[in-house]
Amino acid sequence: MIRNLTKFEKTAYGLLALLALIGLLLGLTNETIFDTKYAQEDGPVEWGTAILLLCISVLCLFRLKRFWNHKKALWKIGTFIFVILFFFAAGEEISWGQRILGIESGEFFMENNAQGETNLHNLVVGEKKINKIIFSQLLFAVMFLYLIVTPILYRKLNWVKNLADNFAVPVVKWHHTIAFLITTVLVALNPADRTWEVYELAFGIIFFMIxxxxxxxxxxxxxSPEQQ
Known part of the structure; x- marks a missing residue:
């Protein structure tokens, strides 16, 4: 499996392992440094996540433009959804640049956002942050289906294969799944409060490779004409 990896993939996995292990070491030895220096708000980890999510959006946009005259409507719809989805995720990660630009939140977000910021993932519903509800429940279910169940069904069921291919849904390889599971363990072992920031960065690295x-x-x- 390792032999089939490109140099870029090997480098990306090496970087991912380094980031996760450094985070775990800091979390176990000095949670304060981890929370306030390594994974702090607007820090390198958070910005790295936002940049990677934006890169995925740009990659999908590039493909949409390049293959517009060569692909069917469903392919275009699926690719466009990914463009919007990852652009939105990148913006949310850094609160749409609000803190950098010094923009104050409106009254609604000041009252209903846990951090008083203009974003949706920190909104509070029934005394619970949307981020926790989505990340701990919905996102976990989606990741399980996408990273473990879908690759199996894709290889066994033609209708799943056709559905994924028609809507331009990238299907994971097993090394993507293994990397995500290992990272999950390393992040779960980290007792620091902001350990999930590293998990989000891992999400960005692995999904960009996918x-x-x-x-x-x-x-x-x-x-080619012969394949059509």
Missing amino acids: FLRPLNQSVFKIK
Whole structure:
């Protein structure tokens, strides 16, 4: 499996392992430094996540433009959804640049956002942050289905394969799944309060690799006349 990795993938996994291990070491030895220096608000970890999510959005936009005249409507719809989804996620990660630009939140967000910021993931509903509800429940279920269940079904069921390919859904390779599971363990072992910031960065790195070189990579190429 390692032999089939590109130099970029090997480098990305090395960086991911380094970031996770440094985070775990700091979390176990000095939670204060981890929370206020390593994974702090507007710090390198958070910005790294936002940049990677934006890169995925740009990659999908590039493909949408490049293959517009060569792909069917469902492919375009699926790719466009990913453009919007990851652009939104990148903006939310840094509160749409609000803190950097010094923009004050409106009255609604001041009253209903846990951090008084203009974003949706920190909104409080029934004394619970939307971020915790989504991340601990919905997102976990989605990740389980996408990273473990979907690759199995994709290889066994033609209708799942056709559905993923038609909507341009990148299918994970097993090394993506393994990397995510290992990272999950390392993050779970970290007792620091902001350990999930590292998990989000891992999400960004792994998903960028998935979208860049998925199992169904042929879906993101122009078919030759013989293949059509």
